[in-house]
Each structure stands twice: as C-alpha cells, then as structure tokens.
Amino acid sequence: MIDNVTKNVDMRPDFEKNREIYRKLIRENANKTVIAGRYESDAGKEQFIVEDIIRKLDVKSGLTIFDIGCGAGLVAELLIKNFSGLNAQVSVMDTPELIDVLYSGFIKKDKYLNVETYKGYFPLDFDFNGQKFDRILMYAMLFDIDDPFEMIEAATKLLTPNGKLLLGDLPNISQKGRFLSSVQGRIFDASYKNTIADDLPLYEDHHDFVCKMNEDPGYYSLIDDAFIEKVYRTYTKRGFDVFILPQPGTLPFNKSRHDVLICSYD
Amino acid sequence: MKSNAEKNKDLYISMAAGNANKTVIAGRYAFDEGKEQFIVDDIIAKLDFKQGSSFFDIGCGAGFVAESLIKTLYNLDIAITAMDVAEIIDVLNKGFITKASFPGLKMELLKGYYPGDYTSQEKFDRILLYSVLHSTDNPFEIIEEAVRLLKPYGKILLGDLPNINRKGRFLASGEGRMFEANYRNTTVDKIPFYSDHHDFVQKMKDDQDYYSMIDDEFIDRIHKQYTNSGFDVFILPQPESLPFSKTRHDVLICKYD
Numbered sequence: 001m002i003d004n005v006t007k008n009v010d011m012r013p014d015f016e017k018n019r020e021i022y023r024k025l026i027r028e029n030a031n032k033t034v035i036a037g038r039y040e041s042d043a044g045k046e047q048f049i050v051e052d053i054i055r056k057l058d059v060k061s062g063l064t065i066f067d068i069g070c071g072a073g074l075v076a077e078l079l080i081k082n083f084s085g086l087n088a089q090v091s092v093m094d095t096p097e098l099i100d101v102l103y104s105g106f107i108k109k110d111k112y113l114n115v116e117t118y119k120g121y122f123p124l125d126f127d128f129n130g131q132k133f134d135r136i137l138m139y140a141m142l143f144d145i146d147d148p149f150e151m152i153e154a155a156t157k158l159l160t161p162n163g164k165l166l167l168g169d170l171p172n173i174s175q176k177g178r179f180l181s182s183v184q185g186r187i188f189d190a191s192y193k194n195t196i197a198d199d200l201p202l203y204e205d206h207h208d209f210v211c212k213m214n215e216d217p218g219y220y221s222l223i224d225d226a227f228i229e230k231v232y233r234t235y236t237k238r239g240f241d242v243f244i245l246p247q248p249g250t251l252p253f254n255k256s257r258h259d260v261l262i263c264s265y266d
Numbered sequence: 267m268k269s270n271a272e273k274n275k276d277l278y279i280s281m282a283a284g285n286a287n288k289t290v291i292a293g294r295y296a297f298d299e300g301k302e303q304f305i306v307d308d309i310i311a312k313l314d315f316k317q318g319s320s321f322f323d324i325g326c327g328a329g330f331v332a333e334s335l336i337k338t339l340y341n342l343d344i345a346i347t348a349m350d351v352a353e354i355i356d357v358l359n360k361g362f363i364t365k366a367s368f369p370g371l372k373m374e375l376l377k378g379y380y381p382g383d384y385t386s387q388e389k390f391d392r393i394l395l396y397s398v399l400h401s402t403d404n405p406f407e408i409i410e411e412a413v414r415l416l417k418p419y420g421k422i423l424l425g426d427l428p429n430i431n432r433k434g435r436f437l438a439s440g441e442g443r444m445f446e447a448n449y450r451n452t453t454v455d456k457i458p459f460y461s462d463h464h465d466f467v468q469k470m471k472d473d474q475d476y477y478s479m480i481d482d483e484f485i486d487r488i489h490k491q492y493t494n495s496g497f498d499v500f501i502l503p504q505p506e507s508l509p510f511s512k513t514r515h516d517v518l519i520c521k522y523d
Contacts, residue, residue, distance in 0.1 A: 162441060178496055182522035184419065205496055225493040229486060232501070236482040239435055239462055243515070244489070244501040258500070265439035 018144050023097050026072065035101075036073025037140060038252055046074040048250040049169075050082055053137060056245060056261055057166050061087040063134040068122050068155060069141035070094050072101040079137075080112050091133070093118035093126075123154035132160040139168035143223050152231065152262075156240070161266030168259045169247070172228060173221040176256035177209030188255065228260065235262050295509070302330035304507040305426075306338055309394065312502060312518055313423050315342055319391035323348040324380045324412060325398035328357035335394075340368050344392075349376040349384065381411035389417045396425035400480050409488065409519075413497070418523035425516045426504070429485060430478040433513035434466030445512065485517065492519050 025035045033043040059065065065083050070076040070092040083090045090112075092102065096119040107115050118126060136155050142148040155165055179185035181203035190197040203209040213219045232242045241263040247254040287299065315321070321339060326332045326348035339346055348358070355377045363373065376384065393412050399405040412422055436442035438460040447454045460466040470476045489499045498520040504511040 162439075174493060175498060178498060178522055181496075184523065225490075229490060232486060232489065233482075236431060236486075239438075241432060241435060241503070241515075242501070243503050244499070246498070246500050246518070246520075258498075261503070265435055266441060 019095060022071075023095075026097060026101050032072075032074040032077070034073075036071045036075055038073075042252040043074075045250065045252050046078055048248065049075050049139075049252075050078040052248055052251060053079065053139065053166065053168060054082060054086075056168075056259060057135045057137065057164050059083060059086055059088055059135060062089075064089045064091070064132075064160070065135045065137070066091045066093070066133040066158065067137045067139070068093050068151075069138060069144075070098070070102065071140075072098040072105070075139065076102055077106045080107065080115055081110075084112055084115070088135075089114070089116075091116040091118065093120070093122055095119065095121070122151060128158060131158070132163070133158055134160050134163050136163070136165040137168060138166070142167060143171050143221060148222055148227075149230075156235065156262060156264070159262075159264045161264060163264045165262040165264075166259060167231070167262070169251075169253065169257050170223050170228070170260065171221060171253065171257050172223050172225065173210055173213060174206050174225040175258060177203060177206030177213075179255045181205050181209055185255065231260055231262075240264055298509040299330075301507065301509050302334050304505065305331050305396075305509075306334040308505055308508060309335065309396065309423065309425060310338060312425075312516060313392045313394065313421055315339065315344060315392060318343050320345045320388075320417075321347070321392045321394070322390040322412075322415060323394045323396075324408070325395060325401075326350050326354075326358070327397075328354045331396070332358055333362050336363065336368075336371075336373070340371055343372075345372040347374045347376065347388070347390070349378065349380055351379065352377040380408060384411075389415050389420070391417050391420050393420070393422040394425060396423070399424060400428050400478060405479055405484075406487075413492070413519060413521070416521045418521060420521045422519045422521075423516055424488070424519070426508075426510065426514050427480050427485070427517065428478060428510065428514050429480050429482065430467055430470060431463050431482040432515065434460060434463030434470075436512045438462050438466055442512070488517055488519075497521055 022035065022037070031040060031043065033046065034040055036046075038045075057065075059082075063086075065088050067076070067079060067090070070079070071094060076092065080090055080092070092099070092115060094102070099117050099119045103117060107113070107117070120126060136158060138151070138155060142151065145151060152165075152167065159165055180189055186197045186200055189200055193200070201212070203212065210224065213221065228244060232244070235242045243261040243263075245259040245261055247258060251257075313321075321344050323332070323335065323346065326335075327350060332348070336346060336348075348355075350358070355375050359375060363371070378384070393415060395408065395412060399408065402408055409422075409424065416422060437446060443454050443457050446457050450457070458469075460469065467481065470478070485501060489501065492499045500518040500520075502516040502518055504515060508514075
C-alpha cells in the first residue's frame with residue numbers, strides 16, 4: 001500500500017490571495033451563496049448545511065456557540081438565526097471586511113444585537129481571557145489557512161467541559177480521489193463539466209489522483225486521509241472523542257467532503 | 267482454556283435455550299427493553315437502505331433487534347440473509363418468522379460461524395456486524411472477509427463497538443463517574459478512580475476477567491487500512507437513546523466500484 005503523498009510546504013499557495021478573492025466578491029456584491037465559496041447553482045442548499053451542523057453539534061438552548069471563520073454568506077446568517085432561535089449565545093469571528101458585511105447587512109439590520117462579533121485572524125489576534133464555548137464551529141475554512149493544526153489546537157483549548165468542536169466541510173483530497181476514480185464519480189464529473197466521461201482525466205485510484213494533484217502547481221490541499229488520522233490520533237490520545245462523519249446527500253460537496261467532530265470531557 | 271468466542275457462544279446459547287427475555291439474550295440489560303427500536307432506526311439511517319436491495323446480517327442474534335430489523339427490512343422489500351450459530355438461528359426461526367406474518371419474505375437463514383462456515387459467493391448491498399466483533403477471536407479477519415462480500419457502492423456497518431479507550435474517557439470524567447454511581451446504586455466516592463483513559467485501559471488490562479480487542483488503535487487501523495484500499499471510512503457516534511451510547515460507537519465502511 002502507498003501512503004498518501006503530502007505536498008511540500010514550500011509549494012503552499014499565498015492564502016492571502018484566497019482572502020483577496022473573498023474581499024473582491026464582497027466589493028462586487030456577489031450573491032450570498034457565492035461569497036461563501038459555493039457555486040451559484042448551490043443556492044438554496046444553505047438550509048440543509050445549517051440543519052446538518054445543528055444536528056451534529058447537538059445545539060441546545062442556553063449553550064454558547066463560537067463560529068470561527070463564519071463568512072458573510074447565507075450559512076452565517078441562517079446559523080445566527082437558528083442558534084438564536086434556540087436561545088444559544090452566539091459569537092462569530094472572521095476578517096474585518098467579512099464581519100463588517102455580516103454586521104451591517106444582517107446582524108444590525110435584523111436586530112440580532114446580542115451576537116458577539118470578533119474581527120481578525122484566529123488565533124493570533126485574540127486573547128479570550130479564559131472565555132470558553134460549549135460549541136465551536138470551523139466550517140469550510142481549514143483548507144484556506146497556513147496551519148490548520150495550530151487552529152484546531154487553539155479551538156480545542158476554548159472548549160468547555162463536555163463541549164463539541166465541528167471541523168466541517170473538509171475537502172479531503174483522498175476522498176475526492178476515491179470518488180473521481182469511480183464510475184459514479186466520472187459520470188458525475190462529466191455531467192458537471194458538461195462533457196462526456198471519455199474526455200475526463202482517468203485516475204487509476206485515489207493514490208493516482210492525489211499524486212497527480214500534488215504535481216499540479218495550481219492545486220493545493222493539506223487535507224487528506226493522513227491529516228484526518230493525525231487529528232483522530234492526537235485528540236483521542238489526549239482524552240477527546242473523535243468522530244469522522246459523512247455529509248448527507250443534500251449538501252453541495254458531499255461526495256468529496258466530510259466532517260470531524262471533537263468532543264471534550266470534564 | 268476457552269477462547270473469547272467460545273465463552274461468549276456458550277453464554278448466548280444458554281440464555282437462548284433458557285428462554286431469557288429477548289433483550290437479555292441479545293447481550294443487553296433487561297431494563298434496556300424497549301430501546302431496540304432506537305437501535306434499528308439508527309442502523310437503518312446509517313446503512314441508508316434502498317428498496318429492493320440485498321442485506322447480510324452476520325451474527326444476527328435472536329433478540330428484539332433481529333426481529334425488528336427483519337420486520338422493517340421486509341417492508342422495504344429487502345432480500346435478507348442472516349447468519350448465526352445453529353442454536354440462535356433455531357430460536358429466531360421458532361416463533362417469530364411465519365409465512366402468515368410475512369408473505370413473500372425474501373430471507374435465508376444460515377447456521378454456523380462466519381467466515382469459516384460461509385460457502386456462498388453471493389455479494390450484498392449492505393452488511394451488518396452489530397455487537398458482534400468484540401465477541402470474536404479474530405475481528406480483523408471477519409471484517410476483511412465481510413468487506414469482500416460487498417457489491418459496488420455497498421456499505422458495511424461495524425456497529426456497537428465497545429471501544430475500551432472511549433469507555434475509559436467516559437468513566438474517568440465527572441459525568442461518567444456520576445452515571446456509574448447511579449447505575450451501581452452507590453455514591454461517586456465508592457467508584458474506582460481513573461486519572462484518564464490510559465489509566466483505565468491499563469487497569470482493565472491488568473484485570474484477567476476483562477477482555478477487549480477494540481480500542482482507539484483498532485479503529486485507527488481500520489480507518490487507515492480501508493481508506494488506503496479505496497474505501498470511505500466513517501467513525502460514527504450513537505444517539506443517546508441507545509443503551510451503550512456513552513461507551514460504544516460504530517464504523518461505516520463504504521465501497522466504490
């Protein structure tokens with residue numbers, strides 16, 4: 001068996017460029033599905049995402065919730081709406097530009113004024129002074145940063161006893177490779193690219209896909225099976241429960257993404 | 267000296283032969299009676315059954331879960347194959363499954379041990395090993411052989427795995443100690459103290475009466491082995507309505523083509 005090939009860290013892209021893409025989308029007033037990094041054709045699926053998050057995080061009345069990298073799209077708005085409806089105390093964090101859009105376009109406008117907002121980069125820009133949260137969410141964001149492990153580590157330190165941290169919507173390159181090297185995946189990809197399966201690149205298996213992607217300078221992914229196993233081993237050893245969860249078929253990227261749930265004890 | 271599998275087999279056969287209650291003969295406590303439907307609902311959700319597909323229940327047992335699962339899958343027009351030792355299959359066959367109750371039921375009952383006594387080449391869309399692997403001497407061989415029986419896009423659920431590390435994490439926690447004291451009808455200070463799950467596991471390993479092959483390392487090994495071989499592998503919690511949700515979890519292995 002071949003172990004997954006991890007790309008050399010020197011090949012990491014400039015993540016600031018990714019952030020600039022999101023800023024540009026905001027300046028151009030792109031629609032609220034697109035500014036969150038999803039396709040326009042996925043509009044309307046945000047409610048499924050939110051229902052899945054609430055179920056996986058087991059959100060209950062009176063809990064404190066911290067959404068790290070909340071974005072300014074519909075998922076952020078629906079989460080605030082649903083969490084607040086469950087009488088949870090919500091805190092959200094993202095870069096100043098995104099928080100400004102979320103605040104003026106939704107929080108202030110729709111009067112969710114008890115939502116706490118943090119502007120900046122997690123964890124560097126913040127000192128929480130011992131503040132902890134019952135539920136923490138990092139959704140569709142760990143692949144857009146330089147050091148996901150540092151971020152997960154910092155987030156687990158903010159969990160209350162019996163707290164839960166959801167690392168959501170992880171684009172696992174190995175899972176994507178398994179899907180795209182399957183017949184079902186090739187049919188899906190051909191339909192999505194509006195072509196025929198014969199015109200798609202052929203991958204022998206997911207190892208082949210990962211190797212080819214790692215050779216492509218335009219593609220970068222830190223998240224693969226080895227990453228997930230490292231998270232599992234690190235946190236179970238330290239006394240957390242760790243679960244690796246599929247996404248329901250209604251979610252936009254369910255064939256190539258999954259979630260990880262980390263649960264603390266007291 | 268009897269192996270783990272032999273000791274467990276004797277226990278389950280004697281309970282089945284002695285007409286123990288149908289919750290107890292499946293290895294659960296009498297006070298868990300009524301929770302079987304939650305177990306079945308959870309299995310159905312996790313295995314995502316499709317109407318008209320095929321299903322193999324390895325180590326099906328003869329309790330309420332087996333009965334309720336058959337009933338539910340019958341309504342979905344699933345072709346069922348169920349296997350367990352002869353004594354258990356005889357009990358299952360004795361009263362519950364009648365042609366009058368289930369007209370047109372597509373079901374084959376197999377007697378014996380898996381994989382040794384399984385001779386068919388038939389493949390299945392869904393396979394279940396529920397509350398079984400910890401009662402065997404060779405869980406990896408059983409998983410390996412069961413995975414071979416999956417059809418393309420098939421799924422196998424390794425259900426109700428008593429992960430000793432997870433049990434340790436729970437019993438070393440404040441919540442776990444209170445739960446345990448309540449369960450044993452005593453006070454928390456009378457409950458053995460574990461500094462963490464490593465401490466629990468070590469103490470359990472020192473105890474000759476305790477035996478568990480299933481721990482975090484076992485789960486990690488399954489994940490690594492099957493993802494490397496091209497399967498998706500998920501590690502799933504159990505809903506709190508299930509009898510052993512605090513100390514057990516499930517693993518779902520999904521095949522591509």
